[in-house]
Amino acid sequence: MRGRLAFLFIPLALIAAACGGDDGDSITVYSGRSEELIAPLIEQFAEATGINVEVRYGDSGELAATILEEGANSPADVFFAQDPASLGAVAEGGQFATLDDRVLGQVSARFSDSAGAWVGVSGRARVVVFDTTELTADELPIDESAFTNPEWRGRIAIAPTNGSFLAFVAAKILLDGEPATLEWLRGMAANEAPTYPKNSAIVAAVDSGEVEAGLVNHYYLFRRIAEEGDVVAANHFLSGDSAASLVMPAGAGILASSDKSDAASRFIDFLLSADAQAYFATETYEYPLAAGVDADPSLPPLDTIETPNLDLSRLAEMLDRATDLVAEAGLL
Amino acid sequence: MSLGVGQLGDRGVSPEALREPAIVARSAQRRAPRWLWIAAAAVLVPAVVPLAFLGARVLGATDAAWQVLFSGRTFELVLRSMAFTTAVTISAAVIGVGAAWLTLRLDLAWRRTFTVLIALPLVIPSYVLALTFLSFFGPRGLFADVTGFGLPSITGFLGAWIVLTLSTYPYVFLIVRSALRRLDPSLEEAARGLGASPWRTFRTITLPQLRPAIAAGSLLVALYTLSDFGAVSLMRFDAFTRVIYAQYAGRIDRTPAAVLAVVLILIALVVLWAEQRSRGRAQYFSRRPSRALRRLVVTGRQRVAAYGALVTIVLAGVGLPVATLTAWLIRGLARGDTIDMRWGAVTGSVTGSLAAALIAMAAAVPVTILTVRYRSRAAAWLDRSVYVVFSIPHITVALAVVFFGAQYLGPLYQSFTVLAIVYATLFLAQATGAAGAALLQVNPHLEEAARGLGRSERSTIREITVPLMWRGLLTGGALVFLTTMKELPATLLLRPTGFDTMAVRIWSTANEFFYARAAAPALLLLAISAIPMYLMLSRLRDPGT
Missing domain, CATH: 3.40.190.10 (Periplasmic binding protein-like II)
Incomplete structure (x- = not known):
């Protein structure tokens, strides 16, 4: 019976064995x-x-x-x-x-x-990834503002808890101001934009036919192509000089x-x-x-992307506000 | 788990209680030896660190934190999470109890194989289960690729509910199964002898006796579900953890996340209260040594239905994820990917999990004995704090340890030792839950007898109590081992630099769409975890006292 309690000493041995070295x-x-x-x-x-x-x-x-x-x-x-x-x-x-x-x-x-x-x-460029069996590039708008229109109801996915989306919202606050950003976020919420935890999940969902399009960073699609071979998803670079075309x-x-x-x-x-x-x-x-x-x-090429002129250092100071607005719009 | 012995059986569960209440009541009033309290307090230190850290953060909370807390959305998500947790707990309890009864009480073939396969989903990280479900279903999913017939996508509440149920029912299955093995079969035999149907025997005789085990298992299910983020977010079900993670990702100010974690703790306390209520005040031990019960012989349609139920559970919980992972692997190999097996990740997972299991078993001894055998208000809070830590998101605990470790632990910060202790602390509830359910089934008269024969308190604990709860303790240790194997958030932040585990490999690859590379460690994780699972389930036979 005594043997059964011997294991009580193992943690002590572990603590004794701990060490940390620096090269x-x-x-x-x-x-x-x-x-x-x-x-x-x-x-x-x-x-x-x-x-x-x-x-x-x-x-x-x-x-x-x-x-x-x-x-x-x-x-x-x-x-x-x-x-x-x-x-x-x-x-x-x-x-x-x-x-x-x-x-x-x-x-x-x-x-x-x-x-x-x-x-x-x-x-990394912000892009719209879309399902080529459902949409063509010319059906996509030039910037993010149109995605709050009723025709896009339920069709454009976002990742509101993800760092890259929040950085985009922070950029939008800097470019368009808080009221316009909040209004856009509310519009997305009212439009029942499907929400995903991260970019890669959106790309996978678009490619598997779950949702028609989504706001993501451009490079996830290429990883998807390398992994899956044929994909039906494609990237669309917005051209409106807005936060959604930020690099x-x-x-x-x-x-x-x-x-x-x-x-x-x-x-x-x-x-x-x-x-x-x-x-x-x-x-x-x-x-x-x-x-x-x-x-x-x-x-x-990088210099052909119409990206807004923005001091990226200021994104961090807007990050908390961005999270507040996303929450206020009911997207968290 | 803080209900012990000493109360009269109020639901006619155990006739013993009615016969000899006086002796039992005396054992409940006995005061715990001081060294037991010292040991339990030492165990509690690592659990206090994250709680104290959260407390400090809440005291320093900014206006933003209170705004987040009192927003209507937060309230809505709390309600959603509670409803979701209730749904998962009920379905997991039904499947867990049903499967335990089918594999232990019926004369089915391949019982041991079924038992291992049914317990196996416990070792699949829930986000991996979610990924495989997403990849399998859907108009262009794996099933559609193979058969040409597209299934609808399973997301939202339904998807999250299925995945979390499959990830968590093994808690109920394992704890109930081990309780069912220890039950005195004479009551069931008597019921059968009097002509009660199997269903009636189960409902009126077996089920009431299993209440502490069902409650202990369901508690783990509920708290796990409450704190899960990976699977619910992939399934796109908006749960409360989502706001917590969003606060970490989207804020420099870290007090809102802390305030929200405290809300999660309050919900966990509600769950604990509910568990205590549901367990009732009855007692569950028997004076007779248990022995094997003659298994029911079922034939015809009933036999088909029993096999059908077990096969369905196995197909959903193990078959689908393994098939999907294998398909990913084959596709990668066909493409010419090299599958680079990192043996460092395997040894990292195994040593980390083993250390965690041993520490948790050692820590569970004083906590369990205090809460089951020496009931007091302090012991009840000790027990609760163990469960509360289990219900906090791992990221919150990990960041608390980061803060504390970087300031005060010197070279121990980011060491294997601290990581193992944190693992054990996170999962201690599984060890105390399983050990407590076992100890509740042990008749305290055995310990009374030892004391009556002149044994000291200490030697009674060492020579009677611990050996009698040993099997429950081993089950708990195995649970801790298996869940540590899949732990991710604390591992990422607290591991020694360069320390690798299979869960880290799966995360780091699947996150970037390297599904083929994720499949190999995921399948290996399953295979390696199946070994201790098999040993635990086949070696822990009936308690041969």
């Missing part, structure tokens, strides 16, 4: 970008520089919250996020160091933080609390290098933002 030439990256897409790139960097990279993969928004909770004790040296809102949250919390002008200079200023807290690495960057910044800022800036340099930028163009179908690399030929 000399090693940096820790918190990555909101998925391991499937980014791990090969990180390996290239480690091979090229001999710097070991420890990566914590997770959801961009949750990792931003993690960094804010950790405060000055954050083990992270670099935060590499999917969207400007998560980056902005960390910047607002004052936890990013300011990047060198040399780094910032490699990317068009409209894709980076205006105070230099983070730099854009690759671009939003994934980007990275160095934590102010990092004591390895040299190795960290070499990592960011690498993300902006021709090799890494070409990787984003061919493997993730995003828009390269540096080193003069062209986007995948199946995409309209």
